[in-house]
Amino acid sequence: MPKRAIEREFGVPIAGEILEPEQWSQTALKKLPADGLLNADALFARNAPLVLDIGCGNGRFLLGSAVWRREHDHIGIDLLPVVIRYATRRGNQRGLTNLRFAVCDGLRFLQSYAEPHRYTEIHCYHPQPFYDPGQIHRRLITPEFLVLVCRALAPGGSFFVQTDNPGYWRYIRAVVPVFFDFEERAEPWPDSPKGRTRREIIALRRGLPVFRGSGTVKAGLSEPKALQLAQTLPPPVFDADRRLRELDDVEASE
Numbered sequence: 001m002p003k004r005a006i007e008r009e010f011g012v013p014i015a016g017e018i019l020e021p022e023q024w025s026q027t028a029l030k031k032l033p034a035d036g037l038l039n040a041d042a043l044f045a046r047n048a049p050l051v052l053d054i055g056c057g058n059g060r061f062l063l064g065s066a067v068w069r070r071e072h073d074h075i076g077i078d079l080l081p082v083v084i085r086y087a088t089r090r091g092n093q094r095g096l097t098n099l100r101f102a103v104c105d106g107l108r109f110l111q112s113y114a115e116p117h118r119y120t121e122i123h124c125y126h127p128q129p130f131y132d133p134g135q136i137h138r139r140l141i142t143p144e145f146l147v148l149v150c151r152a153l154a155p156g157g158s159f160f161v162q163t164d165n166p167g168y169w170r171y172i173r174a175v176v177p178v179f180f181d182f183e184e185r186a187e188p189w190p191d192s193p194k195g196r197t198r199r200e201i202i203a204l205r206r207g208l209p210v211f212r213g214s215g216t217v218k219a220g221l222s223e224p225k226a227l228q229l230a231q232t233l234p235p236p237v238f239d240a241d242r243r244l245r246e247l248d249d250v251e252a253s254e
């Protein structure tokens with residue numbers, strides 16, 4: 001019998017098993033197109049429902065989704081090369097062919113590479129709150145970002161977002177329902193009762209509330225109309241509560 005290995009993070013298994021090296025795949029997407037859109041059909045050599053995770057961190061959510069939903073293709077992006085290295089190593093070791101990870105800014109990906117009306121699901125778990133006033137402009141969820149999410153989603157496609165930052169959530173629940181029929185969800189997602197992502201697991205272990213929701217683009221919302229609405233909405237300026245940053249620092253040493 002070949003040796004199979006289950007990996008855990010904070011005691012919670014990461015989906016899939018580490019295979020023998022001859023069964024490993026290549027999940028790093030090292031180059032995005034120099035100009036033009038990323039053609040997902042060509043990338044995966046098939047036409048399948050497509051899932052995007054923006055700010056995917058170590059890839060835990062997508063690894064699970066790719067293992068459990070072989071009929072879906074998956075793309076994970078994050079700004080930080082080191083987390084993409086962790087994600088790709090795990091994807092490779094599991095032999096996944098329906099998953100790619102790339103280093104890229106989330107807004108830039110949606111602006112430059114995401115094919116319009118192609119993505120079945122777009123996920124954004126625990127976007128960084130950026131506590132310093134000088135960093136506020138880096139917050140990912142903005143009206144402009146949401147317009148681009150609407151453009152990238154396939155008809156009937158869903159946007160998923162969650163955070164453990166109450167200030168960020170107040171902002172999200174004020175702006176997201178302008179574009180989406182949005183439903184909040186108190187309980188963890190049924191596929192991952194201990195948390196879909198590394199950050200969710202950490203938050204749950206610390207007893208922090210986790211705010212979640214998902215939705216589909218409002219019926220009849222055209223791109224010009226979405227752009228017009230975006231101009232009436234505030235930027236993500238909120239008190240991110242520095243006490244939560246101290247928790248992040250403690251977690252980093254665990």
Ligand SMILES: C[S@@+](CC[C@H](N)C(=O)[O-])C[C@H]1O[C@@H](n2cnc3c(N)ncnc32)[C@H](O)[C@@H]1O
Pocket residue numbers: 054055056057058077078079080083104105106107124125126127128138140197198199200
């Ligand atoms: C708090 S972590 C959450 C990671 C993961 N989604 C989770 O829930 O465990 C936020 C992640 O977003 C990434 N990030 C921050 N700004 C980004 C941006 N503009 N585009 C893409 N990723 C970004 C960070 O590098 C980090 O990995």
